[in-house]
Structures are given as C-alpha cells and as structure tokens.
Amino acid sequence: MFESLTDKLSSALRNLRGVGKLTEENMADALKEVRTALLSADVHFKVAREFIERVQTACVGQEVLKGVAPGQQIVKIINDELVRLLGEGTNELSSARPLKVLMVGLHGSGKTTSTAKLGKLLKKRGYRPFVVGCDVYRPAAIDQLEILAKQEELGFYSDRVSKDVPAIGAAGLAAAHAANADAIFFDTAGRLQIDSDLIEEVKKLRERIKPDEILLVADGALGQEAVNVAKAFHDALGLTGLILTKLDGDARGGAALSIKSITGVPIKFVGTGEKTADFDTFYPDRLASRILGM
Amino acid sequence: FGGRSIDASSLETLEEALYTADFGVATTEEILTEIKSAYKADKDLRGQQAAAIGSSVLKRVLAGSERELTQAPTGPTVIVMIGVNGSGKTTTSAKLAWLLKQDGKSVMLAACDTFRAAAVEQLKAWATRLDLPIVASHTGADAAAVAFDAMQAAKARGCDYLIVDTAGRLHTKSNLMDELAKIRRVLQKNDPTAPHHSWLVVDGSLGTNSIEQARVFHKSFGITGLVVTKLDGTSRGGAIVGIWRELKLPIYFLGLGEQPEDLQPFSAENYSKAVFGTE
Numbered sequence: 001m002f003e004s005l006t007d008k009l010s011s012a013l014r015n016l017r018g019v020g021k022l023t024e025e026n027m028a029d030a031l032k033e034v035r036t037a038l039l040s041a042d043v044h045f046k047v048a049r050e051f052i053e054r055v056q057t058a059c060v061g062q063e064v065l066k067g068v069a070p071g072q073q074i075v076k077i078i079n080d081e082l083v084r085l086l087g088e089g090t091n092e093l094s095s096a097r098p099l100k101v102l103m104v105g106l107h108g109s110g111k112t113t114s115t116a117k118l119g120k121l122l123k124k125r126g127y128r129p130f131v132v133g134c135d136v137y138r139p140a141a142i143d144q145l146e147i148l149a150k151q152e153e154l155g156f157y158s159d160r161v162s163k164d165v166p167a168i169g170a171a172g173l174a175a176a177h178a179a180n181a182d183a184i185f186f187d188t189a190g191r192l193q194i195d196s197d198l199i200e201e202v203k204k205l206r207e208r209i210k211p212d213e214i215l216l217v218a219d220g221a222l223g224q225e226a227v228n229v230a231k232a233f234h235d236a237l238g239l240t241g242l243i244l245t246k247l248d249g250d251a252r253g254g255a256a257l258s259i260k261s262i263t264g265v266p267i268k269f270v271g272t273g274e275k276t277a278d279f280d281t282f283y284p285d286r287l288a289s290r291i292l293g294m
Numbered sequence: 295f296g297g298r299s300i301d302a303s304s305l306e307t308l309e310e311a312l313y314t315a316d317f318g319v320a321t322t323e324e325i326l327t328e329i330k331s332a333y334k335a336d337k338d339l340r341g342q343q344a345a346a347i348g349s350s351v352l353k354r355v356l357a358g359s360e361r362e363l364t365q366a367p368t369g370p371t372v373i374v375m376i377g378v379n380g381s382g383k384t385t386t387s388a389k390l391a392w393l394l395k396q397d398g399k400s401v402m403l404a405a406c407d408t409f410r411a412a413a414v415e416q417l418k419a420w421a422t423r424l425d426l427p428i429v430a431s432h433t434g435a436d437a438a439a440v441a442f443d444a445m446q447a448a449k450a451r452g453c454d455y456l457i458v459d460t461a462g463r464l465h466t467k468s469n470l471m472d473e474l475a476k477i478r479r480v481l482q483k484n485d486p487t488a489p490h491h492s493w494l495v496v497d498g499s500l501g502t503n504s505i506e507q508a509r510v511f512h513k514s515f516g517i518t519g520l521v522v523t524k525l526d527g528t529s530r531g532g533a534i535v536g537i538w539r540e541l542k543l544p545i546y547f548l549g550l551g552e553q554p555e556d557l558q559p560f561s562a563e564n565y566s567k568a569v570f571g572t573e
C-alpha cells in the first residue's frame with residue numbers, strides 16, 4: 001500500500017533514497033508534493049498547511065528505519081496521521097431510543113436520499129424507522145421523500161399546506177410516536193450557511209424536536225468553502241456527525257478532511273450511489289488513500 | 295524581480311485567494327506566474343493592490359468565455375441540461391425558461407429525468423408555477439421517448455425554445471452517458487441540427503472535480519457551454535476557470551438562487567472582480 005502511494009507521490013519521495021535521517025532540508029520537496037496532493041484533492045488551503053506542519057514535526061529527527069526507504073517512511077507517517085485525523089470520534093449513531101435524527105446541509109447535497117438510505121439501514125438493524133418531510137420550499141421535495149419512504153416501507157409524515165417548519169417537525173414527531181416508531185428522521189430543505197432566516201428556522205426546528213443526532217450531509221466533491229459551510233452549521237446547530245455523499249464518483253474528497261479538522265465532527269456514513277442501498281459506514285483508511293490519490 | 299518584486303506577503307495573499315476560490319493547483323500556479331510576469335512587464339502595476347493585479351489577470355485569462363444565447367434559424371432551439379447529481383439542472387431549466395418567457399419567447403419544457411424519485415413532479419411543479427407547457431411521462435419511462443415527444447410537440451406548437459431536463463449522472467458511469475447519446479439521436483430525428491446547445495450545469499460550490507466532470511462529459515457527449523449554479527453562497531466557483539482554460543467551453547449563465555429570476559448572464563469582468571473582492 002505505502003509502496004504504491006510512494007510511486008504516486010513520485011520523485012521527491014523516492015529521492016530520499018539513501019538518506020540516514022529525515023531532516024527539514026531533505027523533506028522540503030517531499031512535503032511540497034504532499035501539499036500539492038492535498039490541494040488537488042480540495043483540502044482547504046489552511047488545513048493543508050497545518051497538516052503539513054504537523055507531519056513535518058512528526059518526521060524531523062526520526063531515524064530512517066532499517067530496510068525502509070525514507071520516502072516510504074514519510075508516506076507512512078502522512079497516511080497514519082491522515083487516518084488518525086479522519087477517524088477521530090465514533091462513527092456509531094447515538095443509542096437513544098427513540099432515536100431522533102436531523103438532516104441538514106447545502107442544496108442538492110443528498111439529504112433526502114440519505115434520509116431514505118439511513119432509514120433503510122436502521123430498518124435492517126431492527127428499528128422501526130419513520131421519516132418527516134420538513135422541506136416546504138423545493139418543488140416536489142415532499143413527494144420525493146414520500147416515494148422513497150413508500151419504497152423502503154418507512155413511516156412517513158408531512159404537511160403539504162403548512163409552511164411552519166418547527167410545527168411540522170413537532171407534528172411529525174407526535175405522528176412517529178403514535179406509530180410506535182423508534183428511529184425518526186427529519187429531512188430539511190437545502191440551505192446556505194449564510195442564509196440567516198433559514199438557519200434560524202432550523203434552529204427552531206431543533207428546539208422543538210430535540211434530536212439526538214444532527215447530521216451534516218455534504219457532497220464529497222465540495223470545494224474550499226467546505227470549511228465555512230461546516231463551521232457555520234456547526235456553530236448554529238452543534239453537529240454530531242457528517243455524511244459524505246456521491247463517493248461513487250471520482251472526487252478525491254478532501255473536503256472531508258477540511259470539515260473534520262475545523263469542526264472535529266466525526267464522519268459517520270458515506271453515500272456511494274443513487275440507490276437507497278448505496279450507503280456505507282465510514283472507513284478512514286479508504287478515504288485517506290483516496291485523498292492522497294492512490 | 296530584485297528590489298521591485300511584489301512582496302512575499304501579497305503573493306501569499308494572492309495564492310490563498312486563488313486556492314480558496316477553487317482554482318486548483320495548475321490554474322493557481324499559472325495565474326501566479328502570469329501575475330509575476332504582468333508585474334515585470336508593466337511597472338504601473340507596481341503600486342496597485344495585489345488583488346487588482348489578480349483580478350485583471352483573471353479577466354484576461356477568461357477573455358472570450360462570455361457567450362450570449364442565440365436562437366436557431368428555424369424550428370425550436372433545443373437546449374439540453376446535463377450534469378452530475380444535484381448540480382441544479384431542473385432549477386436552471388425552470389429559471390432559463392422564465393428568463394426567455396420574460397423576453398417574449400415561447401418555451402416548452404421536457405421532463406427527461408425519468409429516474410430520480412419525484413423528478414418529473416419537480417419540473418411539473420415549476421411548469422405550473424411559471425405557466426409553461428411541459429411534456430412529461432412517468433418515473434421509469436424511456437427518457438429518449440419523452441425527448442422525442444417533446445420535440446414533436448414543440449415543433450407542432452411553433453415554440454421558440456425546448457428545454458430538456460435530464461437525470462443527474464456522474465461522469466464516471468458510462469451506461470448513463472449512453473442514455474444521453476440516445477436522447478440526442480431521437481432529437482436529431484426531428485431536426486438534424488438539434489440539440490443546439492448541450493450545457494453542463496456545474497455546481498459552483500464543488501472543487502476541482504468539476505474540471506474532470508467537464509472533461510468527461512465533453513469527451514463523451516460534446517458540451518457546448520456551461521451554467522454555474524449556487525454562486526449566491528460563499529463559494530467562488532473557480533473550477534470554471536480551469537474548465538475554460540482547458541476546454542474553452544463558454545459560460546452562459548450563473549445561478550444565484552432558487553427563485554425564477556435568479557439566473558444571470560455571465561460576465562468575466564464582474565466575476566474577476568468578485569473573486570478578488572475588488573469592486
């Protein structure tokens with residue numbers, strides 16, 4: 001694994017062949033290359049810089065291990081640090097029953113689809129899931145959730161007349177309790193983190209339903225703004241987890257490192273396709289390899 | 295540069311501005327090099343803000359990227375919206391239809407996303423709201439058959455424009471790319487010059503993957519232009535610069551919100567100023 005990664009990261013790392021000790025000088029080119037890899041993967045500019053500094057500290061002064069090329073040794077240090085960072089925290093959901101989950105995020109990130117995916121997953125684990133449609137803005141958003149709920153045989157509530165999102169949430173919660181559901185998901189409209197009205201609205205929704213999990217659903221191909229987006233959602237709502245979607249594409253997913261570094265919120269699930277079964281728990285080592293471009 | 299060099303801190307500020315606008319490594323480095331040589335060649339640049347230099351270089355890099363939508367000489371002008379999942383195709387279809395309608399044109403919509411749950415209902419809801427004719431079938435129907443019917447209907451009604459909304463698809467899925475080719479073939483049965491425009495709808499909040507998306511969609515389908523959405527957020531959509539530099543695909547419109555009127559013609563000058571905050 002580290003060998004192929006070293007190949008990918010190429011010349012600068014291989015040039016460290018024959019050195020006995022890793023020093024700041026002999027690592028400079030290698031680390032520059034790693035920085036390029038991170039930036040190409042959409043890791044935020046400042047997050048990439050901090051990451052490199054940390055790796056540098058970890059490397060300097062380390063004796064090159066016998067029989068291990070120094071380039072490979074650096075790659076191992078980088079990879080381990082990345083896996084450690086990405087994997088911090090638990091990828092388990094809260095064990096509360098009933099479990100209440102609030103889904104939030106930017107427009108089109110995959111909230112509605114992930115709501116159905118998570119419902120399907122928990123149903124398989126023996127829960128009685130129930131979904132509540134709280135998107136009163138996007139045309140046919142409620143229809144989309146209802147169709148998916150029917151397809152996966154999940155409980156469903158929405159109100160096609162009201163625009164009072166917190167009230168819809170509360171009514172949905174009551175309907176879920178009445179249906180004896182024990183995993184209740186609230187799908188919300190896409191919103192910009194700078195849209196103060198809509199952020200206020202979802203804060204009020206949170207007050208009414210008191211969720212055990214507040215999951216940010218983020219597109220795996222998100223760019224540099226991922227840090228601002230995640231920070232604002234986290235500050236407003238107190239996120240408990242991240243779902244990274246559309247990883248069936250070839251985006252490198254560096255935004256996840258940015259979000260993780262800035263908020264410390266654990267990554268819990270990944271979306272790997274349009275179908276409701278295309279959903280997986282999060283494995284930090286896989287994402288680390290992907291970000292480094294293996 | 296000797297004593298006349300742009301100082302290290304303003305260069306770093308520029309570098310940061312370029313990276314955090316999602317220009318990516320290659321474009322950032324090339325623009326930085328250009329900035330350095332622009333500085334060298336033009337001493338007047340000396341006292342100016344680093345941002346102003348960046349914005350003028352960016353405007354030069356983007357020269358030619360603006361394009362106005364033109365109507366075909368005869369028959370309905372067909373515009374196909376293409377892109378990855380959730381990029382904003384359906385909303386852009388509606389917004390564009392609204393813009394054209396405001397301009398006195400007759401527009402028809404074609405609901406060719408027959409795959410995603412409630413995609414048909416979503417475009418139908420827009421058609422009702424904007425009072426526009428639409429050809430739609432049901433989820434699971436053949437998308438190409440809907441395109442065929444819509445083309446015939448648009449011709450029969452003498453519409454100026456037909457806007458075809460398609461299902462979101464990742465560029466990495468070749469079977470889904472084949473469906474697009476099929477849609478094109480049936481459109482051409484009615485008009486060999488159709489579709490007149492095949493636009494890639496790019497989510498402006500995405501990073502460097504947009505360049506790969508454009509590369510692959512262009513190679514397998516032949517994209518004729520771009521629409522960049524969600525620029526009402528904090529993202530600056532810098533990946534479009536890389537797309538322009540590499541593929542020379544013109545940028546027609548920017549999406550700036552979820553309302554019908556939130557679609558604006560692209561201006562390289564305004565964009566360049568916005569990226570560096572030099573109004």
Ligand SMILES: Nc1nc2c(ncn2[C@@H]2O[C@H](COP(=O)(O)OP(=O)(O)OP(=O)(O)O)[C@@H](O)[C@H]2O)c(=O)[nH]1
Nearest residue numbers: 107108109110111112113190246271272273379380
């Ligand atoms: N390929 C792929 N597509 C996905 C994935 N998750 C969601 N999608 C697709 O992405 C698009 C947007 O998904 P939605 O679930 O509607 O996103 P949303 O966040 O609810 O969107 P809004 O409610 O409009 O903000 C749809 O076409 C989904 O099918 C994924 O993991 N992979």
Ligand SMILES: Nc1nc2c(ncn2[C@@H]2O[C@H](COP(=O)(O)OP(=O)(O)OP(=O)(O)O)[C@@H](O)[C@H]2O)c(=O)[nH]1
Nearest residue numbers: 107108379380381382383384385462524549550551
């Ligand atoms: N803020 C903002 N939101 C937008 C813009 N364009 C589209 N959206 C929102 O983004 C989400 C996805 O838009 P859609 O038009 O459904 O995207 P799509 O490409 O048709 O999605 P799929 O068909 O599922 O692939 C919706 O919530 C839209 O309201 C924009 O310019 N700004």
Ligand SMILES: [K+]
Nearest residue numbers: 107108109219
């Ligand atoms: K997105």
Ligand SMILES: [Mg+2]
Nearest residue numbers: 111112135141
């Ligand atoms: Mg939704």
Ligand SMILES: [Mg+2]
Nearest residue numbers: 383384407413
């Ligand atoms: Mg759509």
